[in-house]
Amino acid sequence: MTAHDHGQNSSRAWQALTTDYEQARAREDSLDRLVEWPAERTMLGDVTGRSILDLGCGNGGKLAELVLEGAAASAGVDIAGNFIASPPPGAELIQGDLSEPDALPELSGRTFDRILFLQSFGYAKDPVRTLRSARALLNQDGFILLTRTQPLRYAVERAEQNGTTVGEEYFARADYTYRPSWNEQIPLTKRTYTMSDLLNVFSAAGLWIESADEPHLDAETARRYPHKQAWMNKYLGILIFKLRPVAPL
Ligand SMILES: C[S@@+](CC[C@H](N)C(=O)[O-])C[C@H]1O[C@@H](n2cnc3c(N)ncnc32)[C@H](O)[C@@H]1O
Secondary structure, three states, X not given: OOEEOOOOOHHHHHHHHHHHHHXXXXXXXXXXXXXXXXXXXXXXXXXXXXXXXXEOOOOOHHHHHHHHOOOOOEEEEEOOOOOOOOOOXXXXXXXXXXXXHHHOHHHOOOOEEEEEEEOOHHHOOOHHHHXXXXXXXXXEEEEEEEEEEOHHHHHHHHHHHHOOOHHHHHOOOOOEEEOOOOOOOOOEEEOOOOHHHHHHHHHHOOEEEEEEEOOOOOHHHHHXXXXXXXXXHHHOOEEEEEEEEOOOO
């Protein structure tokens, strides 16, 4: 069983993977805890009274946190459906595919102030179509917060594995299968992408980048977790984008 980022079996594979992913994420020294979630949270800003749609929400823990901080009625969607047992009132967790969110019956007639793709956008079957569909669910003045792994990270990893160069791997077009450190039993298959691929997807979906961030460990955290700093020095981490519609659809 393989979890393709754009193929079948993803649901079944992710059902098996999410428990391990969430366990890894919950560790005191996880990069999600030390770098990613704090940076995502900062770019999201004040959520008081804002409705949020979290696409590929994992167990729904991040959405629950936002609702407890004062977000308005919100929803999370994840294909695995392994959700926290008691989400707070106002945090609806839906098992479903993020590929075409405006076609999900549970979201019919709803719109949101903030739409999140936190390390989940790579699983969209047709990325431009998915962003356009998400855009249709945005309220006026709303924005999309989207994170993706820095593509150089996979290029460095593949260059090490294959004895090639970073440039060769960065521009290689073949899918890339790897075993995540948090579950080596179930391989994940990724479509390779470059920075220009990513930026062109935003443009094709009619979105502009209001701001971008490449979060890293602060000096104190780097001293406390030198193994994480070593990992970041090699693989760089994630990119965060705040995206807004260019003009009405
Ligand atoms: C790397 S995890 C990120 C989870 C969470 N957003 C976070 O930031 O911690 C990727 C998530 O995407 C979900 N996923 C994968 N393919 C999906 C799909 N086609 N539709 C909805 N969710 C999907 C997985 O089940 C998993 O929970």
